Every structure is written in C-alpha cells, then in structure tokens.
Amino acid sequence: MTLLNPQEQTSPEGLFSAPGAGRPPTPTLLHRLFFNRKEMRAGWRLLLFLVISAACMAVFSLPSHLLSRPSTSHFSPRFLVVGEGVLLLAILVAAAVMGAIEKRSFRDYALPGRSAFGARFWWGVLWGGIAITGLLLLIRYYHGFSFGNLALNERRAVFVGGLWAAGFLVVGFFEEFLFRGYALSTLTTGMGFWLAAILLSLAFGAVHLANPGEDWQGGVAAALIGLFFCFTVRRTGSLWFAIGFHSMWDFSETFLYSVPDSGIVAPGHLLNSSFHGPVWLTGGAVGPEGSLFVFIIIANLFLVFHLLHRQSRFPILSNSNR
Numbered sequence: 001m002t003l004l005n006p007q008e009q010t011s012p013e014g015l016f017s018a019p020g021a022g023r024p025p026t027p028t029l030l031h032r033l034f035f036n037r038k039e040m041r042a043g044w045r046l047l048l049f050l051v052i053s054a055a056c057m058a059v060f061s062l063p064s065h066l067l068s069r070p071s072t073s074h075f076s077p078r079f080l081v082v083g084e085g086v087l088l089l090a091i092l093v094a095a096a097v098m099g100a101i102e103k104r105s106f107r108d109y110a111l112p113g114r115s116a117f118g119a120r121f122w123w124g125v126l127w128g129g130i131a132i133t134g135l136l137l138l139i140r141y142y143h144g145f146s147f148g149n150l151a152l153n154e155r156r157a158v159f160v161g162g163l164w165a166a167g168f169l170v171v172g173f174f175e176e177f178l179f180r181g182y183a184l185s186t187l188t189t190g191m192g193f194w195l196a197a198i199l200l201s202l203a204f205g206a207v208h209l210a211n212p213g214e215d216w217q218g219g220v221a222a223a224l225i226g227l228f229f230c231f232t233v234r235r236t237g238s239l240w241f242a243i244g245f246h247s248m249w250d251f252s253e254t255f256l257y258s259v260p261d262s263g264i265v266a267p268g269h270l271l272n273s274s275f276h277g278p279v280w281l282t283g284g285a286v287g288p289e290g291s292l293f294v295f296i297i298i299a300n301l302f303l304v305f306h307l308l309h310r311q312s313r314f315p316i317l318s319n320s321n322r
Contacts, residue, residue, distance in 0.1 A: 049094050179203070
C-alpha cells in the first residue's frame with residue numbers, strides 16, 4: 001500500500017471528480033469586457049445609470065411640462081423647482097435601481113439618509129455664504145462692486161427669497177448627486193478617486209460653458225469649485241456639505257447679492273447691485289465666478305477644509321478597506 005504525501009492527499013469527493021472539475025470556468029472575452037472579478041465594470045454601470053435616468057426623465061417630463069407652462073421665464077423659482085426637480089427625481093430613482101443591482105445603499109453613494117439636512121448641510125450653507133460674500137467684498141475693496149439699494153420691499157423679499165431658496169436647494173441637490181454622488185462613487189471603483197474627481201470636475205466645468213454669458217474663465221472656476229466639492233465628499237464621506245454650499249452660493253449670487261450666476265441674471269432679485277471696472281476684476285457678464293479673485297477664494301477653501309478635516313471618510317474607499 002502506497003501512502004500519499006499530505007500535499008497530494010485529496011478528499012473522497014476528489015477521488016471521483018474529473019480533472020479540473022472544481023475550478024471556476026474561465027471567463028470569456030465578452031464577459032471580461034463587461035465584468036471584472038467582482039461586478040460589472042464601473043464605466044458600464046455609469047452608462048446604465050445614465051440610460052435609466054434618461055428613461056425616467058422622459059416618463060416624468062410630461063407632467064412637469066404641464067406644471068411649468070404658466071412660467072414666463074426659463075430661469076425662475078418655479079422653473080428650477082419643477083424642471084430640476086424632475087431631473088433630481090429621475091437620478092434618485094436610477095440610483096435606487098442601480099443600488100438594488102449592485103447591493104449598495106445611498107450611503108455608499110455619499111448620501112446618508114440619517115444625516116439629511118443635518119449639521120454638515122448647515123455648515124455647507126455657512127461656508128457657501130461666507131465664500132461668495134468674501135469674493136464680492138474683495139471685488140468691492142478694489143472698487144469693482146456696489147451693493148446698490150433694495151429692489152424689493154420686506155414682505156416681497158421674504159416671499160421671493162423663499163422661492164429662490166427652494167429652487168436652488170433642488171439645483172444643488174441635483175448637480176451634487178449627479179456629479180459627486182453616484183458618478184463619483186462608481187468611477188472611483190474603476191479608476192481611483194482623484195482621476196474620477198478630475199474627470200467629473202472637468203465635465204462639470206464644461207456643462208457650465210453652455211450657460212449664456214459664460215466664458216472659459218468661469219468654466220475653469222466651476223471646474224475647480226467642483227473639484228473642491230469632490231474633496232469635501234472625500235473628507236466627510238457625505239454630499240450634504242457640498243449640497244448646502246452649492247445651494248447657498250447660487251442663492252446668494254442670484255437673489256441675495258443680485259449678480260450674474262454663470263452668466264445668468266435672474267428676475268426678482270433683492271438688490272440693484274452693479275459691477276464697474278475691468279473684466280478680470282468683476283467677471284463682467286459672467287459674474288463673480290469670472291473674476292480672477294475667485295481662484296484666491298477657491299485656494300483658501302481647499303486649505304481651510306484640509307486643516308479642519310484631515311481624515312478620508314469616502315464610503316466606497318472605506319468599505320473596500322474592511
């Protein structure tokens with residue numbers, strides 16, 4: 001009787017198994033094109049998310065058109081709440097579908113429900129207000145901006161301001177979840193956080209170039225602000241700070257200080273403010289985002305946030321390290 005080496009011993013089942021029977025089948029080229037060793041590849045998942053989002057937008061668009069028909073302006077609180085609200089609903093539904101497929105939650109996409117509109121959101125609101133106020137005060141110090149007088153009475157200002165606040169909350173929510181929520185989390189699993197953040201921030205800046213009155217400098221500023229938002233999501237693990245910041249920045253530009261927002265001047269603003277001076281200082285028709293001083297503000301935002309939040313808490317990266 002010959003004794004087998006310990007390394008050569010097999011289980012009783014193995015004695016009756018065909019050679020290689022326990023090995024997983026070799027994936028085909030087509031399978032490797034669409035899947036990695038864990039799941040569908042990040043690019044295909046993002047494409048599927050966008051396709052589902054587009055389908056949802058098509059389904060939800062008819063009632064939204066009926067609701068927004070009485071609006072006389074393509075940039076008004078009603079237009080933002082209804083139009084952007086439909087887009088927000090569509091991407092949230094798409095993310096829920098993708099979450100079921102991927103076995104992930106909204107927390108994995110940096111949108112934890114438990115902290116909705118909590119402290120991080122209100123810190124973002126505070127930072128957004130301070131940032132745009134600091135930018136305008138800097139331009140004013142060099143004689144490029146005047147606040148002017150009130151354009152609305154107190155009662156009207158509260159009513160209109162509330163409408164604009166609701167509209168820009170929807171805008172901030174939609175744009176942040178689209179660029180820094182599902183897309184950033186998904187692409188991070190395929191190419192790493194910073195490459196994904198840079199590509200999505202470039203896309204964010206390019207989208208802003210479609211706004212009337214926008215120029216390349218404003219587009220660069222939007223891309224850098226988008227990169228800052230990615231940075232805040234990495235350090236906090238949550239979109240809520242960025243949503244609050246984004247909403248307050250847009251609200252302050254459009255209503256509170258009544259200046260162009262990415263080249264768009266809205267009706268129903270609070271002040272009769274004005275710019276005067278060279279375009280490099282004021283941003284011209286683009287608004288303060290086109291001023292060279294915006295880059296000073298953005299640099300300081302990165303620095304201060306880095307000093308206050310040293311640890312990375314991005315959900316996808318944290319879960320992958322467990």
